[in-house]
Amino acid sequence: TMALMLVSAIFSWVKGWTITIFLVIFLTVNYSYSDLGIINVPNHAYGLDYTTEPTDYDPRKVYGNMDVDSLMQEDFSHMLEILDNWRKKHATKAVITGKKPKLVIINASGGGSRAAMWTMNSLLAADSALNGDLMEHAFLVTGSSGGMIGAAYIRELLYQSKRDSTINPYSEVYCDNIGKDLLNPVIFSIATNDFFIRYQKFQEGENIYTKDRGYSFEKQLNENTHQTLSKRLIDYAPSFAPKYP
Known part of the structure; x- marks a missing residue:
């Protein structure tokens, strides 16, 4: 309804220039979204600082100087430690019941x-x-x-x-x-x-x-x-x- 009212108002003012006016509005809005960032404001995670220079997450740069196999092994070991901690938390109850914890x-x-x-x-x-x-x-x-x-x-x-x-x-x-x-x-x-x-x-x-x-x-x-x-x-x-x- 609001869009129809806007079109009618513009048409009553500019008559034959209506299509041209809407074309200019469309191009302006599109440019504002894509290049200026005036209208298209990105969503942010509250608490993070977005004023710093963004990190380039190109895999070739991120993993270029890293030993991927060592990282995978480290991650694997860390996960085992987490699982062991969970099991230790239930160790006493497991001994009493004689059953493995779920x-x-x-x-x-x-x-x-x-x-x-x-x-x-x-x-x-x-x-x-x-x-x-x-x-x-x-x-x-x-x-x-x-x-x-x-x-x-x-x-x-x-x-x-x-x-x-x-x-x-x-x-x-x-x-x-x-x-x-x-x-x-x-x-x-x-x-x-x-x-x-x-x-x-x-x-x-x-x-x-x-x-x-x-x-x-x-x-x-x-x-x-x-x-x-x-x-x-x-x-x-x-x-x-x-x-x-």
């Missing part, structure tokens, strides 16, 4: 809010069946999109419940939180900001970033979950390490 790998499928709720409820059911030991046995949580959001949310709730007995991760309140609306703020951001020049900015630490639909999504998700997922990597430093990986 290593759990969680793979969450995508699908927006529906996948987030489904993943969260499924993991809660599995955790309940294991007497609250699901994350004790979980070695890796992987997946995509909404499923990973649900998995991250329940993992954080289980982590916090280990420290705060007032938090009950099985409460329906948390399932309601993860199912709250996320789409409207994102669509609003696309319609009012992302389609045009992004002028709103915010500061994270010492860096300044441009607000976009990713910012709107994260902001609304944090509001829905009462800042449960508003964490930085440093918050999981060794001094704050959870009981499980």
